[in-house]
Amino acid sequence: MDGGQPSVTVRAALPGEEAWALALAIRVAGDQVPPARDAAPALLAINVERLFAFCRAREHRLLIAEEAGSAVGFLLLLVNFPHEVTGLPEGYVAYVAVEPEQRRRGAARALMAAAEAEARRCGMSQMGLVVTAGNVAATQLYDALNYTTERTVRCKDL
Numbered sequence: 001m002d003g004g005q006p007s008v009t010v011r012a013a014l015p016g017e018e019a020w021a022l023a024l025a026i027r028v029a030g031d032q033v034p035p036a037r038d039a040a041p042a043l044l045a046i047n048v049e050r051l052f053a054f055c056r057a058r059e060h061r062l063l064i065a066e067e068a069g070s071a072v073g074f075l076l077l078l079v080n081f082p083h084e085v086t087g088l089p090e091g092y093v094a095y096v097a098v099e100p101e102q103r104r105r106g107a108a109r110a111l112m113a114a115a116e117a118e119a120r121r122c123g124m125s126q127m128g129l130v131v132t133a134g135n136v137a138a139t140q141l142y143d144a145l146n147y148t149t150e151r152t153v154r155c156k157d158l
């Protein structure tokens with residue numbers, strides 16, 4: 001990065017790093033809970049584990065962002081994932097997360113660039129993802145990278 005700080009590099013996960021990524025994903029899962037939803041931490045953890053298992057059973061890549069020799073973030077990418085309406089294959093960002101104390105240093109931006117390059121290399125011409133409306137950091141990240149909103153998910157209290 002600028003100012004003499006070490007720069008972020010992105011690489012494929014090494015054996016054993018999935019456990020670290022899963023633990024980080026569980027720690028920050030609360031950032032994605034919509035304000036109107038109750039979120040018991042134990043249930044959130046189970047759902048994140050389910051998501052990782054879902055990805056593991058499909059064609060996926062686990063990318064690691066590294067800074068000064070330490071892993072600071074990860075991105076879990078599905079390739080050849082069918083778009084929910086058209087069924088056409090696309091890349092899909094299943095999860096991206098950066099260690100809280102390592103944020104705003106370009107790690108997510110580098111992970112997204114690497115994921116897009118990998119999806120393109122696999123023949124995908126589009127990338128999809130879902131983001132929670134109140135998740136400012138993620139929403140701003142995707143806005144900055146020119147991801148547009150193509151559908152919205154709605155709910156109301158009953």
Ligand SMILES: CC(C)(COP(=O)(O)OP(=O)(O)OC[C@H]1O[C@@H](n2cnc3c(N)ncnc32)[C@H](O)[C@@H]1OP(=O)(O)O)[C@@H](O)C(=O)NCCC(=O)NCCS
Nearest residue numbers: 031096097098103104105106107108109137138140141144
């Ligand atoms: C979202 C997240 C991955 C961003 O990681 P990051 O490494 O801090 O992001 P970057 O430093 O690469 O930021 C890239 C751009 O995203 C936007 N951005 C990131 N964090 C932001 C914040 N807190 N507020 C506003 N904009 C933000 C900015 O446009 C930023 O560019 P800039 O720093 O030049 O202004 C991180 O906040 C995180 O792990 N959140 C918890 C997990 C999560 O919600 N994941 C998203 C699931 S959909």
